[in-house]
Amino acid sequence: MDNACVVWDAAQKSCHHLRVAIVHGGVRAAGEAMAVETATGERAKTHSKPKAPSGRLRSLDGLRAISIAMVMLGHLGGTRGLRAVNLQIGDYAHLGVVVFFVISGFLITTLLMVERSVTGEVSLKLFYARRSIRIFPAAFAYLAVLAILQSAGSVHLKPGDMWHALTYTENFHRIHSWQVGHLWSLSVEEQFYLLWPFAFVALGARRSIWAPVGVVFLAIGARLFARFFLYGTPYENGEMFPMVADSLAMGCLLAMLRDRLESMRWYLRLFRPGWSLLLLVVALGLNRYEGYTVVAVFGTAIINLCLAVLIHRSVYCADDAVGAFLNWRPLMFVGVLSYSLYLWQQLFANRSSSAWVNAFPQNLILAICAGVASYYVIEKPLLGLRHRLRVKAGDESLERPAH
Numbered sequence: 001m002d003n004a005c006v007v008w009d010a011a012q013k014s015c016h017h018l019r020v021a022i023v024h025g026g027v028r029a030a031g032e033a034m035a036v037e038t039a040t041g042e043r044a045k046t047h048s049k050p051k052a053p054s055g056r057l058r059s060l061d062g063l064r065a066i067s068i069a070m071v072m073l074g075h076l077g078g079t080r081g082l083r084a085v086n087l088q089i090g091d092y093a094h095l096g097v098v099v100f101f102v103i104s105g106f107l108i109t110t111l112l113m114v115e116r117s118v119t120g121e122v123s124l125k126l127f128y129a130r131r132s133i134r135i136f137p138a139a140f141a142y143l144a145v146l147a148i149l150q151s152a153g154s155v156h157l158k159p160g161d162m163w164h165a166l167t168y169t170e171n172f173h174r175i176h177s178w179q180v181g182h183l184w185s186l187s188v189e190e191q192f193y194l195l196w197p198f199a200f201v202a203l204g205a206r207r208s209i210w211a212p213v214g215v216v217f218l219a220i221g222a223r224l225f226a227r228f229f230l231y232g233t234p235y236e237n238g239e240m241f242p243m244v245a246d247s248l249a250m251g252c253l254l255a256m257l258r259d260r261l262e263s264m265r266w267y268l269r270l271f272r273p274g275w276s277l278l279l280l281v282v283a284l285g286l287n288r289y290e291g292y293t294v295v296a297v298f299g300t301a302i303i304n305l306c307l308a309v310l311i312h313r314s315v316y317c318a319d320d321a322v323g324a325f326l327n328w329r330p331l332m333f334v335g336v337l338s339y340s341l342y343l344w345q346q347l348f349a350n351r352s353s354s355a356w357v358n359a360f361p362q363n364l365i366l367a368i369c370a371g372v373a374s375y376y377v378i379e380k381p382l383l384g385l386r387h388r389l390r391v392k393a394g395d396e397s398l399e400r401p402a403h
Helices: 003-009 062-077 091-117 124-152 161-166 183-207 210-229 245-263 263-273 273-288 294-314 321-326 328-338 338-348 362-393
Strands: 010-016 035-036
Touching: 003 338, 035 328, 062 091, 062 294, 062 321, 062 328, 062 338, 062 362, 091 183, 091 245, 091 273, 091 294, 124 161, 124 183, 124 362, 183 210, 183 245, 210 245, 210 294, 245 294, 263 273, 273 294, 294 321, 321 328, 328 338, 338 362
Parallel strands: none
Antiparallel strands: 010 035
């Protein structure tokens, strides 16, 4: 029986102890054991959930790598020297961003839960300090380069571009230049995390789950409203917060319900290859037809749900063939760089430009070089400061949140 998914055939889960530590944006299973009753009534061996050598929650870096590959392929396709690649699954670059959203909600909420479990409370001040150190320096460095290029006449930004980028309101700025267009997703995340930690603390352990539930229904209503009342405007299919925040909320729900879900036999059957493949097909199929009103309004929520289950499956069954691929070190390294790559790829993936730097393959090479430089020059040196803030919060092992 598969050690990672032994509970597929379990009749009863008798013990499930969660003690996690977050290191470098992940969760380390420091002592999580589970004993199960087999269908024949015999006791299965207790096993510990696998953890990555780096201490990160397994498989998530691999998923990030796949997501950033989807984004970059979608953006680079159509640039000079590379034809647009139609995978027959709709806008897969956008789908990659949705995967990032669900992962982010899952990890940030897990961070909040672990801090409250370890220290008895959540320090909002330290949460925002850590988040600022994680997100702002690299993003502001990118914007500084854009400002220099704008002054030199190499790029041409539209009115309001820089202001909305600096204030993380790009998702409400629909008439923008290509170079800042991707910042809509970072804006959505920052807006979400301005609100969610407050709700998590104010509502308490039991009631806080209703906040992401409410966001899911709010997003469905917002998309329905946009289809009927914003039709023909730039905001009809926009990335405004109320219309897309349910992807982050679904990740939050996964984190909060994770232990309960892992005790349900019917749910764990979804981790079997056949069911997991079906969930993937459903998500990709709905994404392909997201141009239809019914799919755009309601199908997006189903895509989020399918992705959440698949992410959970990737973490829980990290020792099977899929897990081995997701935890392949070169793929994990790309996942570590995913935030930096996401920031910088936009500058080199401009289909409307005939400049040498926007032609394939040099645009891909330059995007990778810029992302690597951003990580090692800006992001990685700040990890020590963020670790000290974790220590101040009362847990030395909580080191860095997801982006």
